[in-house]
Amino acid sequence: MLGVALAVAANRRLRGIKVFQTIFASTVASSVAVASVIFLVLVNPQIGFFGDVRFLSLAHTDSALRGVALSAVWANLGLTFIIVLAGLQAVPEEIDEAAALDGYGPLRKLFRITLPLISPTLLFLVVVLVIFGFQAFGQIEILTGGGPARSTETLVYKIFNRQQPLDQGEGAVMALGLFGITLVVSLLQIRLLERRVHYGS
Amino acid sequence: MAADAPRSRWSQAGWYAVLTGLSVVVLFPIYMTLVRALSTPATYFQEGRPLHPVDVQWDVFSRAFSDGDLGTKALTSAVVTALIVGGQLATSIVAAYAFAFLEFPGRRLLFAAFMATLMLPIEVTLLANVQTMRDLGWLNSYQGLAAPFLATAFGTFLLRQGFLGIPRDLRDAATLDGFGHLAFLRRVALPVTRPVVAAFTVVSFLAAWNQYTWPRAVVTEGRWETIQIGLRSLSAATVDQGNIGLAAALLAALPVFALLIFLQRHLIRGLTAGAVKG
Numbered sequence: 520m521l522g523v524a525l526a527v528a529a530n531r532r533l534r535g536i537k538v539f540q541t542i543f544a545s546t547v548a549s550s551v552a553v554a555s556v557i558f559l560v561l562v563n564p565q566i567g568f569f570g571d572v573r574f575l576s577l578a579h580t581d582s583a584l585r586g587v588a589l590s591a592v593w594a595n596l597g598l599t600f601i602i603v604l605a606g607l608q609a610v611p612e613e614i615d616e617a618a619a620l621d622g623y624g625p626l627r628k629l630f631r632i633t634l635p636l637i638s639p640t641l642l643f644l645v646v647v648l649v650i651f652g653f654q655a656f657g658q659i660e661i662l663t664g665g666g667p668a669r670s671t672e673t674l675v676y677k678i679f680n681r682q683q684p685l686d687q688g689e690g691a692v693m694a695l696g697l698f699g700i701t702l703v704v705s706l707l708q709i710r711l712l713e714r715r716v717h718y719g720s
Numbered sequence: 721m722a723a724d725a726p727r728s729r730w731s732q733a734g735w736y737a738v739l740t741g742l743s744v745v746v747l748f749p750i751y752m753t754l755v756r757a758l759s760t761p762a763t764y765f766q767e768g769r770p771l772h773p774v775d776v777q778w779d780v781f782s783r784a785f786s787d788g789d790l791g792t793k794a795l796t797s798a799v800v801t802a803l804i805v806g807g808q809l810a811t812s813i814v815a816a817y818a819f820a821f822l823e824f825p826g827r828r829l830l831f832a833a834f835m836a837t838l839m840l841p842i843e844v845t846l847l848a849n850v851q852t853m854r855d856l857g858w859l860n861s862y863q864g865l866a867a868p869f870l871a872t873a874f875g876t877f878l879l880r881q882g883f884l885g886i887p888r889d890l891r892d893a894a895t896l897d898g899f900g901h902l903a904f905l906r907r908v909a910l911p912v913t914r915p916v917v918a919a920f921t922v923v924s925f926l927a928a929w930n931q932y933t934w935p936r937a938v939v940t941e942g943r944w945e946t947i948q949i950g951l952r953s954l955s956a957a958t959v960d961q962g963n964i965g966l967a968a969a970l971l972a973a974l975p976v977f978a979l980l981i982f983l984q985r986h987l988i989r990g991l992t993a994g995a996v997k998g
Contacts, residue, residue: 539739541981543746547991548976550930552948556955556969557753559962593749598991605992654843657932661952675843679937682850690847698844 540604547597551657558590558662577663583671587662591655599644606640607633642712646705653701674700750970757781757966777963784954784968792943793950794972796865797929800946803866804928805921812875812920817905819876820883821891838873842934850937860944865935869928875920878993882916883909915989922983923990926976947972 549557561569562577577586610633618628634641656675663671674697681690752771756764760775767774784790818824819831842849849868850859858864886909894904910917935946945953951972954965980987 536739539743541984542743544980544984544988545750545977546746547926547987548980549973550948550976551932552930552951553969553973556951556965557749559955560753560756560966561749593746596746601988602992605988650841654841654933656843657936657948657952660936661955675846675933678843678846679933682847682937687847687851694844694847698840701841702839 543600544597554594555658555661562586606637780967793947797947800865801928804869805924807870811871815876816879864938882913918986919990922986
């Protein structure tokens with residue numbers, strides 16, 4: 520959502536817009552590890568700037584996942600921005616002009632025309648970002664180590680820790696489960712959202 | 721129109737304000753990292769975690785190399801990234817060429833099988849692949865770090881699409897000139913699809929340099945750590961030595977950041993391939 524907002528804001532002709540576009544895209548340069556280390560500074564209970572903010576606290580089972588999620592949101596912001604912006608720039612200018620002639624205000628234009636036009640792009644993003652979520656590993660390992668009390672263990676994290684010969688069978692089952700879940704969730708999303716997606720002709 | 725002008729100037733100023741505000745939100749985590757990397761940890765806490773650096777130590781970046789052994793890790797990452805990017809280019813180009821220009825039995829089926837591997841993330845095959853590496857004795861080695869990524873369906877697909885865009889006339893002309901496959905590939909197909917190849921190279925570099933899960937799995941000795949894995953061990957010593965880990969994180973992101981600034985066009989083209997139609 521934030522990525523979409525950034526792209527909508529940055530898709531206009533202004534002097535210096537390139538600088539803002541580079542800033543918004545910049546988090547694409549940060550890897551999972553870099554983003555996690557950066558967010559240690561922000562949400563870690565001992566050293567974090569927001570370490571005292573209970574809502575994001577990594578030290579409590581009910582909020583730790585939110586803290587981890589925040590780092591993932593930030594890390595994926597750049598990618599989301601780049602893809603949405605590309606989608607927006609593919610929208611022909613005549614459509615903009617036609618909407619203005621029809622007396623559409625900026626907000627109405629955004630929700631009734633622009634967003635529906637880029638809906639295939641948004642669908643792609645939703646599916647891909649959800650898959651990223653299921654595959655989360657690095658941010659969990661660096662930020663929380665799966666804790667506290669295993670509240671932030673993801674499937675990949677569990678799989679990763681089953682490398683001992685005796686655990687590998689269990690790990691393999693989980694891996695297949697991961698594949699199955701990702702596949703089913705992706706297909707469901709495409710099914711449910713496809714009806715609302717406008718592919719044009 | 722004249723009446724419009726002042727209002728649009730105001731709206732322009734408004735947009736600049738919005739964009740600046742958003743930039744602050746996006747950049748804040750990076751800024752705080754810089755603040756903390758430059759501050760002496762103990763003093764910083766005494767001062768109550770301010771928004772500006774305290775007791776600035778500029779040598780923290782060089783200490784990331786001396787104390788954190790960042791140079792070795794960066795070199796490992798560079799070698800592995802070079803192997804992966806080079807390998808992916810080589811395999812993708814010839815595979816894409818075959819799928820685009822050659823007629824051979826089972827081509828469609830083989831291509832479908834290629835594409836199916838796109839759906840299989842490395843996380844699913846992780847345990848099996850790590851076991852293979854262990855059996856080969858490739859844990860803690862360049863080949864172990866790079867081998868699973870030497871071929872890619874994504875690159876093959878991207879380049880195939882590029883090759884298919886080459887006009888028929890051009891191919892016919894090349895055939896008339898007596899170009900063989902290799903000559904056609906080198907002197908026509910690759911030059912014509914240069915933007916696609918460049919976009920793929922940049923994205924491949926980004927992915928290879930930034931990857932975490934696989935190197936974490938096949939590296940068990942500190943001296944084989946890639947830079948990304950190194951960040952974890954550096955940040956593990958967090959509380960009093962944390963500034964070195966943070967400086968290292970900023971340094972690790974630098975090459976990719978340079979990529980973003982200097983090759984933005986290619987990067988964006990590569991990242992958006994497949995996402996946007998038209």
